[in-house]
Amino acid sequence: QPLQLDCDLCAIVSNSGQMAGQKVGAEIDKSSCIWRMNNAPTKGYEEDVGKRTTVRVVSHTSVPLLLKNPEYFFKETNNTVYVIWGPFRNMRKDGNGIVYNMLKKTVDSYPTAKIYVTTEKRMSYCDVVFKKETGKDRVQSGSYLSTGWFTLILAMDACYGIHVYGMINDTYCKSEGFRKVPYHYYEPGRDECEEYFLHENAPYGGHRFITEKKVFAKWAKKNAIIFTHPNWTVS
Incomplete structure (x- = not known):
């Protein structure tokens, strides 16, 4: 059945290394709905990112990462709604959708797991929204949308107000x-800004993180969206 979400104030928590040391966990946990992305953990990071998760938006490529720790994701945090996005070839229900098949197995093992897939x-x-906002065709421009893009579009439908934590804007770098922080708060790795430039300029197969952030700033002017840690000035 279709997903019905009705939230008042939503917190969207970025996976960025910007979250490390912010100590906003208690503040985040007060929000009516808390959105997280992919496999970003709360365990061990509660002080910075909070411990509650209402909705977790997950890319088809991150599903195997969740399945490395299914007890944590699908049993301990079983109040969480999972929204999995991905291309039709991976999500098809005729037995050939590799990610859909993984999720079906997961529901067999964890019958209480609330898992939804994008149509x-x-x-x-x-x-269409990407093309409308940027003038570029996503496929022809050789890019993939990010989980942040899907999360914000979903949250704008479901929430009266949105507070995004730990996301950098298009000029930050x-x-x-x-x-200077790692790309993710929960693992050492490439520097966030290096990763952003790498993706933005990749001829194909990259996320246009910087372009997306420009669009987010535009949306923030029209909707009740605020960005902090770091603060965005949306003029």
Whole structure:
């Protein structure tokens, strides 16, 4: 059945290394709905990112990462609603959708898990929005939408107000004295800004993180969306 979400104030918690040391966990946990992405953990990071999760938006490529720790994701946190997005070839229900098949098995093992998958219609809607906002065709420009893109579009439908924590804006990496952090708060790895530039300029197969953030800033002007840690000035 279709997913019905009705939230008042939503917190969207970024996976960025910006979240490390922010100590906003208690504040985040007060929100009526808390959105997280992919396999970003709360365990061991509660002080910075909070411990509650209402909705977890997960890319088809991150499903195997959740399945490395299914007890944690599908049993301990069984109040969480999982929204899995991915292309039709992976999500098809005729036995050939590799990710859909994994999820079906998961529900067999964890019958209380609340797992939803995006429809083809929803996926193409997100592409249409990208084209409308950027003037670029996502497929022709050789890019993939990010989980953040799907999360924000879903949250704008479900929430009266949105507070995004730990997401950088499109000019952050060129600003003076920016904070050098790893791409994810929960694992050492490539520097966040390096990763952003790498993706933005990849001829194909990259996420247009910087372009997406420009669009988010535009949405923030029209909707009740605020970005903090770091703060965005949406002029």
